[in-house]
Amino acid sequence: MTDPLDRIAAALERLAPPPPPAPDLAAHPAYVWHGAHLTPARAFAPLPLAGLVGIDAQKAILVENVRRLAAGLPAHDALLWGARGTGKSALAKAAVAAIQDDGGAVALIEAQGDALATLPALFALIAPAPRAFVIFLDDLGFDAASDGRALRSLLEGGAEARPANARLFVTANRRHLVPRNIEEQASSINPRDSIDDNLALADRFGLSLGFHAIDQDTYVAMVRTYAADHGLPFDAADAINWATRRGSRSGRVAWQYVVDLAGRSGKKL
Secondary structure: OOOHHHHHHHHHHHHOOOOOOOOOOOOOOEEEEOOOOEEEOOOOOOOOHHHOOOOHHHHHHHHHHHHHHHOOOOOOOEEEEEOOOOOHHHHHHHHHHHHHHOOOOEEEEEEOHHHHHHHHHHHHHHOOOOOEEEEEEOOOOOOOHHHHHHHHHHHOOOOOOOOOOEEEEEEEOOOOOOOOOOHHHHOOOOHHHHHHHHHHHHHOOOEEEEEOOOOHHHHHHHHHHHHHHOOOOOOHHHHHHHHHHHOOOOHHHHHHHHHHHHHHHOOOO
8 A cells, every 4th residue: 555655745746746857058049937947939930120110220239239148248138118019029039039040149038027036046047058048028017116126136236136148138118117107206205216216227227229109101111011021912001091990000000910911812921
């Protein structure tokens, strides 16, 4: 008869199995950090840089930053902020893929914003690797300035700051990550202290790239590029009508239109 302690141990193992072994840190273009373990991304197929229209200045700056990181040169953490659907996340991934295509030793690791407290464990895992890593935190935001202090410490100045072969790329709708309101100036003995505390987080990023709402000509150029890339018919008036019905013009809306156009044309993307 099985020992009761063995049965209890087996039951506990089924309830809380050990984490999977760490993947080869040199074998995959992208990974996902789950807060306790790292796994290869199932599919990493970013848009090519040429397909990101209307953000040429941001592209040039961010790609050069990733190039330096991959080469072991000084590189910045980056905050990509601005209007929704303007290519922030797409550019972060495309920049890494572009340097990989050039032979650069760099990979992307996607982590959720609620995993900030676990990032020191990730840093310890990747620090010895002979490769650079972009830690990607998408659509990050905080409800209070105090919530961002952990990220501040990770960026620089803390005991658990990220290693030399890793930089954080963060996307957010807000320029300063933390919402600001007039009450912050009324509730402090020294209002400037409260304002500086809110702004200190964004100041930790060496790069701060703004992405703004696009005009109609840029939106049409985006649709034209996507349609040409996939051999689809292009009708500017139809594309504008789609954006008008959506009440928005952005890279995301342009791609959604192309998806609809491909469906109507009976073509796969």
